[in-house]
Amino acid sequence: MKQLSELATPFASVAEALIAAEGTAPWLKKRRQDALTQFNMFSLPAKKEEDWKYTSLWDFSQQIFNHHTESVEIAADEVDSVALLHDAYRVVIVDGVFSEELSDIDALQSGLCITALSESVDQLEHSLGQQTELTKVGLNALNTMLMSEGVVISVDSAIEIEKTIEIIVINTGNTANLATHLRHKIELETGAKATVIEHYVGLTQDSYFTDVVTEVNLAERAELTHYKLQQESNNAFHIATLAAHLAQASHWLTNNISLGAKLARNDIHSQLLGEQSHVTMDGLYLVDGEQHVDNHTRIDHAVPNTTSDELYKGVLDGNSHAVFNGKVMVHKDAQKTDANQSNRNLLLSRGCEIDSKPEMEIYADDVKCGHGSAIGQLDEDQLFFLRARGLDEVSARSLLTYAFAVDVLTRIPNHTIREALAKVVEQRLPKTGEKE
Amino acid sequence: MLEIKNLHASVDGKEILRGINLTVNAGEVHAIMGPNGAGKSTLSNVLAGRDGYEITQGEVIYKNENLLALEAEERAQRGVFLAFQYPVEIPGVSNIYLLKAALNAVRKYQGLDELDAIDFLTLVRSKMELVKMDEQFLHRSVNEGFSGGEKKRNEILQMALLEPSLAILDETDSGLDIDALKIVSEGVNALRSQQRSIIMITHYQRLLDYIVPDFVHVLSKGQIVKSGDKELAKELEKTGYSWVDEQPEGVSA
Numbered sequence: 001m002k003q004l005s006e007l008a009t010p011f012a013s014v015a016e017a018l019i020a021a022e023g024t025a026p027w028l029k030k031r032r033q034d035a036l037t038q039f040n041m042f043s044l045p046a047k048k049e050e051d052w053k054y055t056s057l058w059d060f061s062q063q064i065f066n067h068h069t070e071s072v073e074i075a076a077d078e079v080d081s082v083a084l085l086h087d088a089y090r091v092v093i094v095d096g097v098f099s100e101e102l103s104d105i106d107a108l109q110s111g112l113c114i115t116a117l118s119e120s121v122d123q124l125e126h127s128l129g130q131q132t133e134l135t136k137v138g139l140n141a142l143n144t145m146l147m148s149e150g151v152v153i154s155v156d157s158a159i160e161i162e163k164t165i166e167i168i169v170i171n172t173g174n175t176a177n178l179a180t181h182l183r184h185k186i187e188l189e190t191g192a193k194a195t196v197i198e199h200y201v202g203l204t205q206d207s208y209f210t211d212v213v214t215e216v217n218l219a220e221r222a223e224l225t226h227y228k229l230q231q232e233s234n235n236a237f238h239i240a241t242l243a244a245h246l247a248q249a250s251h252w253l254t255n256n257i258s259l260g261a262k263l264a265r266n267d268i269h270s271q272l273l274g275e276q277s278h279v280t281m282d283g284l285y286l287v288d289g290e291q292h293v294d295n296h297t298r299i300d301h302a303v304p305n306t307t308s309d310e311l312y313k314g315v316l317d318g319n320s321h322a323v324f325n326g327k328v329m330v331h332k333d334a335q336k337t338d339a340n341q342s343n344r345n346l347l348l349s350r351g352c353e354i355d356s357k358p359e360m361e362i363y364a365d366d367v368k369c370g371h372g373s374a375i376g377q378l379d380e381d382q383l384f385f386l387r388a389r390g391l392d393e394v395s396a397r398s399l400l401t402y403a404f405a406v407d408v409l410t411r412i413p414n415h416t417i418r419e420a421l422a423k424v425v426e427q428r429l430p431k432t433g434e435k436e
Numbered sequence: 437m438l439e440i441k442n443l444h445a446s447v448d449g450k451e452i453l454r455g456i457n458l459t460v461n462a463g464e465v466h467a468i469m470g471p472n473g474a475g476k477s478t479l480s481n482v483l484a485g486r487d488g489y490e491i492t493q494g495e496v497i498y499k500n501e502n503l504l505a506l507e508a509e510e511r512a513q514r515g516v517f518l519a520f521q522y523p524v525e526i527p528g529v530s531n532i533y534l535l536k537a538a539l540n541a542v543r544k545y546q547g548l549d550e551l552d553a554i555d556f557l558t559l560v561r562s563k564m565e566l567v568k569m570d571e572q573f574l575h576r577s578v579n580e581g582f583s584g585g586e587k588k589r590n591e592i593l594q595m596a597l598l599e600p601s602l603a604i605l606d607e608t609d610s611g612l613d614i615d616a617l618k619i620v621s622e623g624v625n626a627l628r629s630q631q632r633s634i635i636m637i638t639h640y641q642r643l644l645d646y647i648v649p650d651f652v653h654v655l656s657k658g659q660i661v662k663s664g665d666k667e668l669a670k671e672l673e674k675t676g677y678s679w680v681d682e683q684p685e686g687v688s689a
Contacts, residue, residue: 380487381524388484388520389534389594390512390541399537403528403577 009065009179012040015145027125035144042141054323054355055265055294060237065179065209067146069095072174074203076102079168082201084229084420088166089114091151095172096180098149111159112194117150117183124152127185131215131243131271139239143213146181150212153185155192157219164195164417169212171233173204184214188222188250195225195414202233202260209237216244216252220274223251227417229424232260234289241267246306248274255412256283257421258293259428265294272299272306281310284408286428288317288349298327299341301334301364310341313408315401316352317430323355330362330369337364341371346404348378348397348430398429437462437499437633438602444493444658445482452478454658455494460602463630467644468637469669470655471677476637477521479655480606483635484518485511498602512538513545517600519591521607526578531590534578535560535597542598563596567623585616592623603627605636609643621646641673 015036019029044061045052072095079092079102091114092102098116105114121128132140151167171178186196200210210232218224224244232238238261244252258264270279285293299308314322324343345354358371378400386396405425412418438460445453452475460466470476482489483496485508496503503511526534540550551559564571567589579587588608595603605624609617624647628634636647644652644666652669654662656677662668 379524382526384486384508385520385524385526386534386537387508388486388512388518389538390509390545390598391537392509392541393507395537395541396509399529399533400526403526406528 006061007043008062011142011146012036014067015039018146018148025122025125028121031129032145035141038141039145044139051296051325054321055263055292060209060263063207063209063237064177066175066177067179068175069097069178070175072172074102074170074172078203079170082170082203083166083168084197084199084424085164085166085416088164088197091116091165091167093149093151093167093169093180093182095170095175095178096149096182109159109161109163111156111192112161113152113154114165115152117152117185118148120152124185127187127217128183128215131217131245132213132241139211140213140241143181143183143211143241146211147183147213148181150183150185153194153196154187155189155194155222157189158191160193161195164197164414166197166199169198169200169210171202171204171206171208171210171236173202173206173208173233177207177209179209179211182210182212184212186214186216186224186226188218188224190219191221192219193223195417197227197229197417199229199231200238200260201231202236205233205235207235207237207262208233209239211239213241214243216242218244218246218250218252218277220248221250222247224253225413226252226254227412227421228254228256228266229421230256230258230260230264231424232264234260234262234291236261238264240265241269243269244271244279246270246272246274246277246279249276250274251278253280253413254282255408256295257425258283258285258287258295259424261291261293263292266296268295268297270299270308272301272308273303275303275305278307279309280411281308282408282411283312284405284425285312285314285322286405286425287314287320287322287352288430289320290318291320292322293320294323294325296323296325298329299339301328301330301337301339303331304333304335304337306334307338308340311408311411312343313405314343314345314354315348315405315430316345316354317348319349319351321353321355324373325357325359326371327359327361328369328371330360330364330367332363334364335366337367337369339367339369342373344374344376344404346376346378346401348401401429402426437464438503439497440494441496442494443482443496444491445478446490446492447478447488451492452658453482456655456658456660458653458660460633460635462601462633463628464651465628465634465636465647465649466651466653467649467669468635468653468655468660469639469641469672472639474655475658476639476655477606480518480604480635480637483604484508484516509541512598513542515542515601517595517598517603519588519595519603519605519608521610523579523587523591525580525582527580529578530575531578532560532574535574535594538594539597560597563593566596566626567592568619569593584611585613585619588612588616588620589623592620592627596623596627599632601632603632603634605634607638608636609638609640617643617646641669644669
């Protein structure tokens with residue numbers, strides 16, 4: 001058997017071409033070069049690594065991805081039809097390229113700055129890579145050596161952005177097996193508030209690869225509400241890192257809804273670096289067929305008096321496979337930490353598999369920490385009750401499945417976003433019931 | 437309305453119902469009483485269409501249809517209603533959603549359009565008065581955190597809304613204090629009509645003081661061993677159930 005290091009896609013030579021390209025700032029060349037060196041040394045993580053025990057990249061490693069985008073135009077109403085929100089600052093990336101025409105960022109509220117990475121990367125020497133480390137997570141090196149597009153958002157101090165910012169990343173299927181490498185950066189200065197949605201959409205059921213790293217930096221008292229809605233093609237690969245640093249009294253609410261992709265992997269990391277900082281880290285995954293979703297989350301309570309609340313729920317059908325690995329780390333001095341973590345799974349078929357691994361490492365002695373994991377099936381008594389009230393079996397199963405998933409949505413503070421996401425989730429519910 | 441003929445049913449190979457015969461005409465209220473283990477709940481579950489019961493003999497005709505050939509939801513859509521002994525809690529599904537989905541399922545079968553939001557709410561409110569339920573119950577998850585009495589009132593609310601032709605009340609009095617029993621009984625009495633038949637399954641005579649039946653049947657060891665009018669229930673209250681077990685098998689009075 002070939003090793004994972006023998007990749008069908010020549011990622012390294014694509015990176016070399018980027019490094020050699022004229023006009024690249026020297027610091028960026030060096031970053032890419034360092035990442036390439038790293039990538040050449042370690043390549044892709046193999047299953048023998050603990051963090052990749054339940055997720056194989058073998059199939060991924062055998063794909064031949066294309067890094068050259070055919071230029072493509074899509075109609076504005078096509079973007080409208082996939083967008084989660086109608087009233088939002090919209091930033092649209094089509095097949096890995098920022099589209100100014102399709103985006104709506106001309107009249108921004110004062111204090112808000114949104115740019116495409118391709119247009120502003122030269123100014124990011126000191127901020128890019130602050131929240132992620134090359135060595136830590138397997139695929140950050142790949143992203144760093146190849147990142148070519150993304151969205152850079154910054155909010156000035158004490159400014160509250162009223163409109164939601166929706167980043168829409170669309171794969172049109174126009175370029176076969178396209179790989180896109182995106183890097184987003186969200187920076188909120190002292191006391192700033194904003195809501196950002198990362199939305200990934202495939203317009204076809206084709207194979208492609210979305211690689212994304214999102215870095216979040218929250219200054220004192222900043223509040224970011226962040227949603228990720230992943231609706232990739234069922235043959236796509238989606239590999240993402242989301243990492244945030246939280247300064248004193250800052251709040252981060254992140255909600256990660258994973259519905260699409262053949263293989264989806266999220267590494268989500270929150271570092272609570274200032275006292276009174278808080279993270280709510282929620283997620284919902286609905287998978288069926290041959291889908292595989294892996295959510296690895298980590299919360300570091302690095303200082304005293306920080307809080308975290310994590311709820312991940314999953315619905316599995318068909319032969320799907322889900323992995324949840326949630327680590328909460330309470331460091332030595334992090335007294336009065338209050339951390340709560342829960343992962344609950346609903347299994348709708350006999351063929352699906354869940355590997356759930358909640359982990360807490362606690363090195364402080366005056367803390368309040370709780371975690372739990374549950375795996376279950378639909379309740380036969382509830383099912384009969386609904387059928388005895390006239391609901392057919394498929395509707396009854398669908399309703400109970402929705403009821404299971406809904407509390408992740410009820411934790412969403414914004415009514416419009418909650419309703420929009422609820423609609424998306426409802427549409428994704430299993431339409432056929434499996435009879436005993 | 438309903439005709440049960442020589443009904444035999446087993447669970448896991450064990451025969452629970454051993455030849456039930458019962459005819460219920462439109463507008464009649466029948467009480468089926470019996471000791472624990474007589475097959476009371478099995479009878480209500482079999483009539484409502486719960487999985488897990490094997491019908492080994494006999495038939496059930498409901499409005500000229502073979503009831504046993506229908507799925508649970510098809511029975512409900514045709515007007516069969518089971519008020520549960522233990523109403524389940526369904527976190528995440530609001531009461532109002534359940535009521536609407538149930539009503540629309542029945543209306544769809546009847547070839548009627550769905551009610552619009554305002555008409556539906558007006559209708560639900562009028563039915564809630566019947567069982568003295570506060571409107572806040574509409575927006576809570578189905579039965580979640582409800583007291584025993586609230587759960588039973590919620591069952592009767594569903595019955596009032598769905599207006600079934602045949603209602604089977606399975607131990608509706610169990611777990612009710614006297615005030616709740618009165619409210620539930622008043623609700624059921626208000627729903628008595630010439631078009632609606634009711635089968636009340638109960639262990640105790642107490643319920644029958646509030647909902648007075650036309651007929652009383654005693655179920656024992658999977659058979660109806662005695663039938664009579666409401667006086668039979670009073671007799672049972674005095675003598676208890678011990679005598680029924682002494683009846684020779686297969687005797688139907």
